[in-house]
Amino acid sequence: MAAPLNRQLAESTYAAWSPALESLLPAAPWHLLVAVSGGCDSVFLGWLCAHAARRGAGRVHFAHVHHQLRAAADEEARFVTALGQAWGVAVETLVVDPRRAAREQGWSLEEAGRILRRRTLIDACRHLRCDHLALGHHQDDQAETMLLRLLRGSGPRGLGAMAPRVRARSPAAPRPDGSARAPLWLIRPLLDRRRTEIAAAAGRLGLDWRHDHSNRDRRFWRNRIRHELIPRLEADYNPRLVPALAELARQQRAESRAVSAAAAALWRRTRLAPPPDGRPETILLRARPLAGAPRAVASRLLYHAYQRLAGSDRALDRRHVAALLALAGCAGPQPQLPREVHLPGAIRARRRRGRIQFEHHAPRPGKDARG
Secondary structure, three states: OOOOOOHHHHHHHHHHHHHHHHHHOOOOOEEEEEEOOOOHHHHHHHHHHHHHHHOOOEEEEEEEEEOOOOOOHHHHHHHHHHHHHHHOOEEEEEEOOHHHHHHHHOOOHHHHHHHHHHHHHHHHHHHHOOOEEEOOOOHHHHHHHHHHHHHOOOOOOHHHOOOOEEEOOOOOOOOOOOOOOOOOEEEOOOOOOOHHHHHHHHHHHOOOOOOOHHHHOOOOHHHHHHHHHHHHHHHHOOOOHHHHHHHHHHHHHHHHHHHHHHHHHHHHHHEEOOOOOOOOOOEEEEHHHHHOOOHHHHHHHHHHHHHHHHOOOOOOOHHHHHHHHHHOOOOOOOOOOOOEEEEOOOEEEEEEOOEEEEEEOOOOOOOOOOO
8 A cells, every 4th residue: 555655756747637627526625425435546646535534625535446356455445544554544445236126126236336436435435425437437437338339329418428526416305303414526637538547647657556457358338338349449540539429428428418407497387296195206297298399309208207117227228218209299299198107127108188298107018118
């Protein structure tokens, strides 16, 4: 666990990398939880945030998510704990079971790990009363995410990929006194930097880290994109592919904000209170304003309604979105509108008496996204 080579080097490195961190945080004092896997990117981010805390800017905790998937996982957890001790930072080790979640929820192992990791980190932030969660994603991760979503048929919203700062969408339970909790923000201070830049800076500081060899497992889509597709596209088409994709994601997020604002206004016009005898989690929408709205706005609103019930980690593919738009009458003239749509997460959307109703529902076999 090598310390920085000298104080001057540490200060010059901090001066070069801290502006991005400071731009994403409020004025001091802040309370930050940093997700530290033990890899190079997260260790460097941990160092950067711990250095900021030592300068009196705020308080820092580290969190390490133990996925119980690899033989090296126990050693990685011990490494992060020792790292925190060396830097005077408290470390929370969070154990999850993605194999079980994948079996029970029908997720892939990759998806289960991602969803459990995010949920567990957000829960830890709530428990520790942190207002920000720092993640070590960088520009190469952004490019991989863009290509992954493009290959899976994502729409404009998905192609916005990861934002440098975004409010956590998972709902927070109110405090015991009934008052609302403060918002929690996810920040990515390294998002505009390349993986090679981070490794070079960490190496100059003399930092130690662990290598996750599963990142080279070509069975996973993201790894094939990282090690096969991106190098081929850079060699044959555009050597600056990664920053070009990152810039495209930034532009998509800018356009997406305008659609989101329009969808929020439409939500206020279409949302109805559930009937007194209905379940509180039921969402009722007027169908007519939806049918007359631009497809992009209606699509965003319907997706939002779905996530209110299914949870923000749940995604819809094009087939689901197309079925919801048809249900709302946004898909152009049809001989007959579908009466209901079954969606992932045991959610059903029904059209009745000019209204669209989202509700929890145990689907019949084979009734996914069909009218």
